[in-house]
Amino acid sequence: MTRDVAIVATAQRPLEQHTRLTSVELIAPAIAAALRQAGLERDEIGFWCHGSCDYMSGQPFSFVSAVDAIGAWPPVVESHVEGDGALALYEAWIKIQSGECDTALVFANGKTTAGPIDRILTLQLDPYMVAPLWPGATAIAAVQARACLDAGVVTEAAMAAVVARSIADGIANPNVGWGTPATESELLARPYVTAPLRAHDCGLPADGTVAVVLAAGDAARSLCARPAWIRGIDHRIASQRFGAASLTESSSATSAAHHAGVGADRVDIAEIYAPFSHQHLLLTAALGLDTERTVINPSGGALCANPQMAAGLIRFAEAADRILAGVADRAVAHSTSGPCLQQNLVAVLEGA
Amino acid sequence: MSGATTEYQRTEDGCFTAPLLLTYPYSRTVGETLARFFTSLRDGRIEGTRGSDGRVYVPPAEFDPITGDPCTEWVPVGEQGTVTSWAWQSEPQPGHPLDHCFAWALIRLDGADVEMFHAVDAGTPDAIVTGSRVAVRWSAERQGGITDIACFDLIPADMDDASAAGTPDEPPAAEAPRSPANADEVLRLRQPVAVTYEWSAGPAASGHLEGLLEGRLLGRRCTSCDQVYFPPRNGVCPRCAAPLGEEVEVGPQGTITTFCIVNVPFLGQRVKIPYVAAQIVLDGADISMQHLIQECEAHEVRIGMRVEPVWKPRDEWGPSLENIQYFRPNGQADTATIRATS
Structure with missing residues (x-):
């Protein structure tokens, strides 16, 4: 038997294209804002869970000092996930399921621009066979994109259409706000950076933080008029070996979507974390989303702004915000990690 | 792990920043399966392992991706192969296999069923397509590691084993079994990591x-x-x-x-x-x-x-x-x- 758990509050620090704040300075305002929105004091949070990546921040054991952003006195129950904050949300959900707490605050910081992010992401690849070549994340994604183009599961025009929408939605998103509108044909006329990917096919590195408050059952109902109930959540991972699985689909996304129950009813909006434009198209298919009936990435997604390690949890916040505001009844939130959509976390959020 | 800062600066937003070089001198043990693969590479041979479904993995799978069983059957494979997907690196970065523009590629070696990731020195992006035939270019000095393969070269049609022999999937004859206790075996892989950050x-x-x-x-x-x-x-x-x-x-x-x-x-x-x-x-x-x-x-x-x-x-x-x-x-x-x- 599972407990009813909902997202009752979210807060994002508006993204920046490059910040010189420290990680703690980035996180603390988002935590404070999420607590304010939930109407909770720090000592009413039963569990704190943090997602970030030391390699990205350039500070080994950075999660130890990040606890300063919580104000951990008296001592708190806290955990850290070396990965996207969406995985920290999954851990918090499990913690609440265990009955050890009724509330949790999940936060993530993505200071993507502190170092050469594309090169840093080589460090998540097979350290024996692939990392010694230092390919970077974009080259790996570009090889996947070519396989998808060759197989006819995506087209460059469709990728450009995804990007054009992301730019437009990003401009309208107060947490992004930047970008220059471009038509598909204008985008297709731009040069490749790592063919077949153009610069705009790769999520723009950005810096930001997000915090999300979870609560169980009556606690959620008392904190929030319309909680975003997590009706299903599942995480799946496949081998990261190139060639062991098809590059032109994401079987782990399909599996996670199935086990989260995405297909059980219509989906009003979906927030999916696609770091590259062809992956947006792959994920749309893998999650079984109907583009006619589902608004996908009204926030602009991660192509217009990709604060890695926060970007997945931001998708959960954006999906939840639309349930909380009553503009959607059923939403899908998705996060990915690893090369070529290796890991996928999918949740179904409902307003009732 | 070590870190070093050099000169600091004040930025326009009033922050002190400095470049921070983090280095990690990783030295990894390779285990039994990869030891054999890397030792073979150093000696100029390429071998893979066979999975439970009969597929041949190069680089070798240590454990079967489907059943989790140890992969113990070794299969020698060819030095030529076929590009199954690729991307064009127009500006090489530090650490890349080549210092001029090149292709990243998934390459299915003749006799293998699962691709390996490496670089192809194709010259221009017009010269390579999915399906291009490529051959290993060995490194001049081999130490036991994936970089013992310097990169792959495109094969002119008349030099292609596959088109010449008409049997693209036939691997070369198996070598004599290797001694299980090779005193000269590759046991470690050095992978120094160095990344420069802007520390603020x-x-x-x-x-x-x-x-x-x-x-x-x-x-x-x-x-x-x-x-x-x-x-x-x-x-x-x-x-x-x-x-x-x-x-x-x-x-x-x-x-x-x-x-x-x-x-x-x-x-x-x-x-x-x-x-x-x-x-x-x-x-x-x-x-x-x-x-x-x-x-x-x-x-x-x-x-x-x-x-x-x-x-x-x-x-x-x-x-x-x-x-x-x-x-x-x-x-x-x-x-x-x-x-x-x-």
């Missing part, structure tokens, strides 16, 4: 660093609990998460709250042992900081001892607490009680 102190600590440039010791007071932090890291009170507020000049005199006597020599030690590292709470501050105690015998140092800073010559100052060379006893009477929070 952030706006809150930058005021403190600015003060140090002028010989002033600046902390900040928490807007909620009134504690004065020195240094004022991150502009956030770690006890109550409230923002730190007004700057407060503290010290320069202080009190030792605890200390240790260092008798152990270590790499990079700059002070003659034995020496004392102490926690010092500066007058006006509520949080202690660590510094050296000199100009007294180590055994004379005690909790409650009053100390004062000895500064380096001013022309050696930077935005750093290292402007203070060490602290020394200032001759005042000991502080009888040390606040518990210190």
